[in-house]
Amino acid sequence: xxxxxxxxxxGNIMSLEMTALLVLMVAGFLAPVPILMLHVVExxxxxxxxxxxxxxxxxxxxxSQRMRQLKEE
Numbered sequence: 001x002x003x004x005x006x007x008x009x010x011g012n013i014m015s016l017e018m019t020a021l022l023v024l025m026v027a028g029f030l031a032p033v034p035i036l037m038l039h040v041v042e043x044x045x046x047x048x049x050x051x052x053x054x055x056x057x058x059x060x061x062x063x064s065q066r067m068r069q070l071k072e073e
Contacts, residue, residue, distance in 0.1 A: 009050050016042050 020035045 009046065012046060
């Protein structure tokens, strides 16, 4: 599961980088400021999503451990 989160985060970041590179190649150097603002927004969204996925992963691990403890009692 941890590898899934890392691969998903890498893929999302790489796709935005490739899109930004493509836009810069097509539009020239007239569009760097909006692209930089897009990177800031993307970083905030990625941090939120990755945090939520990590929270869900940890919570499910704690819940399954708690369920095992309850079954043993």
